[in-house]
Amino acid sequence: MNLGEEPEKLPLDQVASVSAGVYDRSGKMLEQHQWVIRERPVTLYLNGREMVTLLCTGHHLDELAAGFFYAEGFLRSVEDILSIDIDDEAGAVNLSARGDSSITEGLWQKRTISSGCAKSSLFYFSLDALLSKPVKNDIRITPGRILDRVEDLNRLSETYRRTHGVHNTALADLDRVVLFRDDIGRHNAVDMIVGHVFLHGIPLRDKMLITTGRLTSEMLIKAAKVGIPVVVSRNTATSLAIELAVSLGVTLIGHARAGKFTVYNGQESIDVGLPG
Amino acid sequence: MSVYLDNAATSFPKPQTVLDAAGRVLEGVGASPGRGAHRYAREAMAIVSDCRQKVAAILGVKDPDQVVFTKNATESINLVLKGWLRPGDRVLYSAMEHNSVARPLRKLASQGVNIEVIPCNAAGVLDLGVLAQMLRSEARLVVLVHVSNVNGALMPVAEVSEMCAHARVPLFLDAAQSAGVQSIQAEDLGIGMLACSGHKALLGPPGVGILYLRPDLDVLPLMEGGTGSRSEELEQPEFCPDRYESGTPNLPGLAGLCAGIGYILETGMNHIRNHEIGIANYIENELLQIPGVRVLEPQRRGSGAVSFVVEGMNPADTGSILDQAFDIAVRTGLHCAPLAHQTLGTFPEGTVRVSPGFSTTNENVEYFLNGLRWIVTRRG
Numbered sequence: 001m002n003l004g005e006e007p008e009k010l011p012l013d014q015v016a017s018v019s020a021g022v023y024d025r026s027g028k029m030l031e032q033h034q035w036v037i038r039e040r041p042v043t044l045y046l047n048g049r050e051m052v053t054l055l056c057t058g059h060h061l062d063e064l065a066a067g068f069f070y071a072e073g074f075l076r077s078v079e080d081i082l083s084i085d086i087d088d089e090a091g092a093v094n095l096s097a098r099g100d101s102s103i104t105e106g107l108w109q110k111r112t113i114s115s116g117c118a119k120s121s122l123f124y125f126s127l128d129a130l131l132s133k134p135v136k137n138d139i140r141i142t143p144g145r146i147l148d149r150v151e152d153l154n155r156l157s158e159t160y161r162r163t164h165g166v167h168n169t170a171l172a173d174l175d176r177v178v179l180f181r182d183d184i185g186r187h188n189a190v191d192m193i194v195g196h197v198f199l200h201g202i203p204l205r206d207k208m209l210i211t212t213g214r215l216t217s218e219m220l221i222k223a224a225k226v227g228i229p230v231v232v233s234r235n236t237a238t239s240l241a242i243e244l245a246v247s248l249g250v251t252l253i254g255h256a257r258a259g260k261f262t263v264y265n266g267q268e269s270i271d272v273g274l275p276g
Numbered sequence: 277m278s279v280y281l282d283n284a285a286t287s288f289p290k291p292q293t294v295l296d297a298a299g300r301v302l303e304g305v306g307a308s309p310g311r312g313a314h315r316y317a318r319e320a321m322a323i324v325s326d327c328r329q330k331v332a333a334i335l336g337v338k339d340p341d342q343v344v345f346t347k348n349a350t351e352s353i354n355l356v357l358k359g360w361l362r363p364g365d366r367v368l369y370s371a372m373e374h375n376s377v378a379r380p381l382r383k384l385a386s387q388g389v390n391i392e393v394i395p396c397n398a399a400g401v402l403d404l405g406v407l408a409q410m411l412r413s414e415a416r417l418v419v420l421v422h423v424s425n426v427n428g429a430l431m432p433v434a435e436v437s438e439m440c441a442h443a444r445v446p447l448f449l450d451a452a453q454s455a456g457v458q459s460i461q462a463e464d465l466g467i468g469m470l471a472c473s474g475h476k477a478l479l480g481p482p483g484v485g486i487l488y489l490r491p492d493l494d495v496l497p498l499m500e501g502g503t504g505s506r507s508e509e510l511e512q513p514e515f516c517p518d519r520y521e522s523g524t525p526n527l528p529g530l531a532g533l534c535a536g537i538g539y540i541l542e543t544g545m546n547h548i549r550n551h552e553i554g555i556a557n558y559i560e561n562e563l564l565q566i567p568g569v570r571v572l573e574p575q576r577r578g579s580g581a582v583s584f585v586v587e588g589m590n591p592a593d594t595g596s597i598l599d600q601a602f603d604i605a606v607r608t609g610l611h612c613a614p615l616a617h618q619t620l621g622t623f624p625e626g627t628v629r630v631s632p633g634f635s636t637t638n639e640n641v642e643y644f645l646n647g648l649r650w651i652v653t654r655r656g
Binding site: 104115118120122123129130131133 | 651
């Protein structure tokens with residue numbers, strides 16, 4: 001679902017109302033109805049072969065599957081996809097793709113091997129090392145626009161406000177959030193964004209990925225693989241994410257809240273010459 | 277298919293005769309050569325003598341006693357550098373040297389030896405003009421790698437040796453990559469000292485190093501001990517090779533080395549060299565056709581080692597994928613030669629090195645090239 005400026009309505013298929021006892025320090029209890037996020041297993045199949053089971057909220061499963069298999073290196077272009085078949089009831093998605101992926105499957109989740117005889121690789125998975133390339137990054141953003149888009153993200157998630165049980169992720173240009181996804185797993189939310197971008201061929205040179213999750217190496221690698229030049233979070237970054245951001249030319253911004261943010265890499269992206 | 281392309285590190289597989297010879301020693305001889313007069317010890321001594329003669333012959337040395345056995349080329353190099361150089365001495369060494377030279381020299385520099393690098397250009401070509409100038413001042417030693425272990429570049433040994441002879445400075449040749457593929461006539465070339473290993477192109481098992489010392493050079497030994505000779509004296513023997521060979525030698529290794537050299541002589545060193553360098557040239561030409569692959573071409577090729585990088589990829593990652601996806605063994609990184617990589621502009625990540633051997637087939641090479649093409653294509 002692409003968004004304008006309006007918050008989404010609470011998606012009732014992703015939440016459940018539960019009755020629970022709320023206690024205070026004195027032992028006083030109040031019976032309450034609360035909204036909690038639904039969690040369900042979804043198994044992803046590639047050409048009928050079971051690949052992985054994700055624990056997720058269970059929405060946008062076509063994007064989730066496309067984003068997952070693209071980020072993991074099984075898809076090269078959208079033309080590779082023959083079909084995406086969703087069995088919502090069974091929690092299963094089968095993505096049929098053309099081509100022989102046996103070599104990629106052989107490399108999947110294999111750890112890179114360092115000999116200790118040179119400066120070692122930053123990557124720990126061979127497929128990430130193979131598929132991650134420096135991002136074209138010539139974006140310039142004012143501090144005000146960065147903070148505005150982070151506020152947009154916070155404002156857009158009715159599910160988060162009602163459940164506090166999801167991570168929010170958005171793709172934004174300078175003026176607005178163009179795509180919003182949330183999920184119990186921050187990786188799932190990013191995979192949905194990646195999947196949507198991949199399926200619809202959205203240009204990314206003027207886009208930011210904004211997440212409520214920590215900025216880890218996995219987040220950074222996913223963004224770089226699809227070519228997003230700026231990654232922003234309300235949260236902090238890890239040391240490896242920062243090293244990868246430097247290596248891949250991604251502008252990495254953390255602690256974006258309360259009118260401030262920290263630029264871990266790519267200060268040249270911050271346009272301080274224009275009013276925010 | 278499993279393909280081994282790391283023969284510059286150690287040759288593999290070895291000829292069957294090498295395995296047989298080493299196995300026969302362990303099964304049927306087992307004694308310590310020169311220690312005792314019994315049949316087994318005599319047989320062991322004959323194996324050592326036979327190996328020494330074969331090594332002398334393949335290195336162009338008339339007197340086999342000037343050939344010393346150590347445990348590897350690094351020990352041979354340490355023996356020369358630490359037994360020849362003294363505080364205040366000046367030593368010149370090329371910018372393409374291996375750490376087996378660079379590290380002991382760094383240690384010696386901390387003890388007052390003056391170490392100076394002979395520059396090479398970005399293709400690894402030694403600057404003979406600068407060397408001529410450097411040799412105008414007194415020097416105690418010149419150290420030169422015969423063939424680069426990084427990209428197979430052949431260094432101008434004859435020219436350097438002539439310049440050293442003119443300046444009356446001994447030349448110490450590191451022939452670790454060349455012995456067994458390049459014809460070396462150490463005495464005719466006027467080389468002062470030569471070090472190499474037995475387990476690379478000489479096709480022996482690991483654990484044997486070789487050192488040739490010209491008789492007029494008084495190099496001190498690295499260590500003293502039992503030699504099986506002049507045991508009544510507490511002083512270390514002064515004659516070669518006993519002066520440098522304390523302790524029980526690696527008899528299975530020497531027997532295997534002897535068989536390895538036998539295989540080379542039987543097959544023909546020229547044949548092996550043409551095979552390995554022919555494959556290297558073919559690989560190099562094919563790599564040059566792959567967009568995004570940069571090859572470190574030597575001006576003159578002296579071995580089968582080919583170095584390259586896939587632009588934008590850490591060489592270790594390229595090697596990992598060749599290993600994991602295709603079962604192809606290559607060597608990545610700095611190849612223990614950071615000086616050479618600084619010279620060639622590939623420091624600190626290094627390169628991917630492929631080094632075919634005598635048994636590498638065309639099918640092996642095509643399999644490797646197709647694996648690399650998959651990597652480059654998949655990377656996009």
